[in-house]
Amino acid sequence: MTLSRRKFLARSGLLGCSLAASPLITPVSFAAAPWDRRLVVIILRGGMDGLDVLRPYGDPGFAGLRPGLLQAKSMDAAGGLDLDGFFAMHPALAPLMPLWQQQELGFVQAVSTPYRDRRSHFDGQDLLEAGTIGLGERRDGWLNRLLQVQTGVVARTAFAIGNGDLRLLQGAAPVSDWSPDADLALSPQAEQLARLMMQQDPLFSAALAEALALSRDGAAAAPVVGEEAADMMSDMGAGVMEMPRPAPGKPHVKLASFAAEQLRGDTRIASFSLNGWDTHNRQNATLKPALTRLSDCILTLKQEVGATVWDKTAVVAMTEFGRTVRENGTGGTDHGTGGAMLLAGGAIRGGRVYGRWPGLDEAALYNRRDLMPTGDVREATAWIMRGLTATGQRDLETTVFPGLKMGQDPGFLR
Numbered sequence: 001m002t003l004s005r006r007k008f009l010a011r012s013g014l015l016g017c018s019l020a021a022s023p024l025i026t027p028v029s030f031a032a033a034p035w036d037r038r039l040v041v042i043i044l045r046g047g048m049d050g051l052d053v054l055r056p057y058g059d060p061g062f063a064g065l066r067p068g069l070l071q072a073k074s075m076d077a078a079g080g081l082d083l084d085g086f087f088a089m090h091p092a093l094a095p096l097m098p099l100w101q102q103q104e105l106g107f108v109q110a111v112s113t114p115y116r117d118r119r120s121h122f123d124g125q126d127l128l129e130a131g132t133i134g135l136g137e138r139r140d141g142w143l144n145r146l147l148q149v150q151t152g153v154v155a156r157t158a159f160a161i162g163n164g165d166l167r168l169l170q171g172a173a174p175v176s177d178w179s180p181d182a183d184l185a186l187s188p189q190a191e192q193l194a195r196l197m198m199q200q201d202p203l204f205s206a207a208l209a210e211a212l213a214l215s216r217d218g219a220a221a222a223p224v225v226g227e228e229a230a231d232m233m234s235d236m237g238a239g240v241m242e243m244p245r246p247a248p249g250k251p252h253v254k255l256a257s258f259a260a261e262q263l264r265g266d267t268r269i270a271s272f273s274l275n276g277w278d279t280h281n282r283q284n285a286t287l288k289p290a291l292t293r294l295s296d297c298i299l300t301l302k303q304e305v306g307a308t309v310w311d312k313t314a315v316v317a318m319t320e321f322g323r324t325v326r327e328n329g330t331g332g333t334d335h336g337t338g339g340a341m342l343l344a345g346g347a348i349r350g351g352r353v354y355g356r357w358p359g360l361d362e363a364a365l366y367n368r369r370d371l372m373p374t375g376d377v378r379e380a381t382a383w384i385m386r387g388l389t390a391t392g393q394r395d396l397e398t399t400v401f402p403g404l405k406m407g408q409d410p411g412f413l414r
Contacts, residue, residue, distance in 0.1 A: 028178050028255050028272045029169040034152040037347055037388040038263045038313040040270045040301060041143060041168065041381075042294070045125060046277030048319040049333050050340025051371060052287055053093070054107050054353065055079075058086030061360035066327045069283060087353050092291035095299060099344060103351035104302075106412070108341040108380050110355045112321060112373035119335035121278070124320030129167040131378055133403045142378070142400050143271060144171030146385060149395040168271050178258060256297040260304035263313065277319060283332040298344050311346035314384055314413065318377050324369050325360055338371030341380060347388065349414050354380070378404050380412065387413035 052069065056062050057078035063070055070078055080088030081097060087109070089100070099105035114134070115127045127135055131142030138145075147153050153173060169175050252274060259270035274297070276290040294317060302310050322339025338358070343350065358364050358372040366372045378401040385391055385400070386409075397404045 028259060028270065029166050029175050034150070035268060035389045036312060038268055038270075038305075038309060038345075039385065039388050040259060040263070040313065040315040040345075042297065042315065042317040043125070043129065043166070043168065043271070043273035044277050044290075044294070044317055044319040045273050045275045046121065046279075046290075046319070047124070047321050047323055047335055048277040048290075048339060049279055049283065049287065049323040050109060050319075050338070051323070051325060052279075052283065052333075053090050053291065053342070054083075054109055054340045055088045055090070056086060056109075056357065056360070057088050059357070059360050065325050065360060068331055069327050069333075084353060086357075090287070090291055092288040093295055095295045096344070099298070099302070100351055104344060104346055104348060106343045106348055106350035106352050106354060108343065108354040108375065108377075110338045110358055110371055110373055111341055111375040111377050111380060112338050113377055115321060116337065117367075119321065121320060121335075126167065128318065128320045128377070131401045137402065140171030141166075141168040142381075143168045143269060144173050144175065145400045146389070146391065147171075147173035147175070147269075149391060149399050150389070166271060166273060169269075250293075250296065252293045253296050253300050256300035257304055260301050263301075263305050264309055279323065280328070280332040280334060281330040283327075286332075294342070302344075307346075313345040314347045314388060315342075315344040316381060316384060317342040317344075318381070322371055325365060325371055326369070336370035337366045338373040341377060343384075343412060347413050349411060354410055354412065376404070379406055380410070382406050383409055384412050 051062075051066075055078040057076075057080070062078065076082075077088035080090055081094060082088050083100065087107070089097070096105055113124070113127050114132075115124050123135055129141050130138050131145070132138050148171065255272045259272065263270055274290070274293055276286070276293070279286050298315060301313070301315060305313060318341050319339055321335060321337055323333035323336040325336070326333075328334055343354075356374040358374050360371075362368050364372055382396045382401055382404060383406060386393060386396060386406075391400070393406055397406055
């Protein structure tokens with residue numbers, strides 16, 4: 001039986017690797033670019049409760065809106081880690097406190113996309129990743145459009161390996177995809193046979209070479225610990241605190257580890273998503289592991305990119321919408337509107353909470369149920385991208401985020 005290149009690719013799981021224009025259906029995407037600073041975008045799928053992650057304990061109405069969620073917790077900082085005398089960080093993010101102390105961690109409170117009222121995860125995530133004012137306006141993602149307005153962008157051949165849909169980087173600009181499952185496990189003989197079969201076909205030959213390279217990268221990703229990653233000062237003045245190290249082998253840690261490996265090289269943009277933020281029930285139990293995964297990813301990035309690259313890196317974590325200010329009857333919160341963004345990295349001017357706090361009086365709430373958005377996640381992201389990549393404000397307002405008015409620079413970056 002004659003085995004064609006296409007049949008070989010199908011049998012060895014490589015067929016999706018060859019389609020340079022195929023949709024991004026993997027959990028991590030990368031793109032190389034000519035600028036020197038790095039951007040990591042983490043999509044938090046499910047609607048993160050920004051009022052639990054960043055607790056406004058200084059607002060007199062906060063405790064009364066969530067008596068069950070705050071039960072048996074000290075009202076001093078609402079059981080969280082005090083940041084500035086008004087906001088407290090969820091205790092599950094305690095491993096990130098050294099970053100706050102070093103001004104490498106910050107938050108943006110009371111922000112949202114333009115999505116309103118219907119509160120669908122699917123629509124909310126589509127709008128978040130499209131970066132538009134309304135649904136259905138563009139089929140590509142705003143990170144891909146950022147690449148489209150650059151000159152000299154060099155991106156890897158696009159791959160579709162594994163599961164998950166990341167619309168954020170879909171579009172005309174070529175990018176590269178990778179999955180933790182990208183392990184071809186070809187014997188040397190099979191690899192040589194594949195190369196011989198494809199040597200007359202540049203498209204398939206290039207696809208095979210890139211797939212093999214990525215598979216090896218994923219299998220051999222070794223941590224590189226930065227000089228400053230292990231030791232950081234505690235806020236109690238008790239000397240040196242060791243930075244917690246995430247346990248190896250966890251799927252989310254693999255994503256961050258591979259992202260760090262690429263960012264140490266030519267890659268300038270990395271994006272992946274984390275699930276588990278839909279906290280309708282038993283929020284005290286369900287939010288903690290999600291925050292632990294997020295913390296693990298940020299610490300992995302810091303440790304493995306090394307001090308020099310970390311100083312040039314901005315990590316932006318965002319979600320499709322916030323949650324209701326009042327707890328529900330099952331110990332959780334329902335889909336809302338205003339929420340929070342988390343910022344990290346050596347390029348971030350951290351140690352502060354950005355945004356304009358709207359208050360929790362009923363008249364100040366959106367539809368008398370949600371935190372009122374006073375800022376746009378697109379605006380915050382646009383200013384970060386402008387500072388990292390020197391992209392023109394006109395391109396950001398008309399192409400990357402069509403219809404956006406960026407306003408005044410909030411100064412997120414050092």
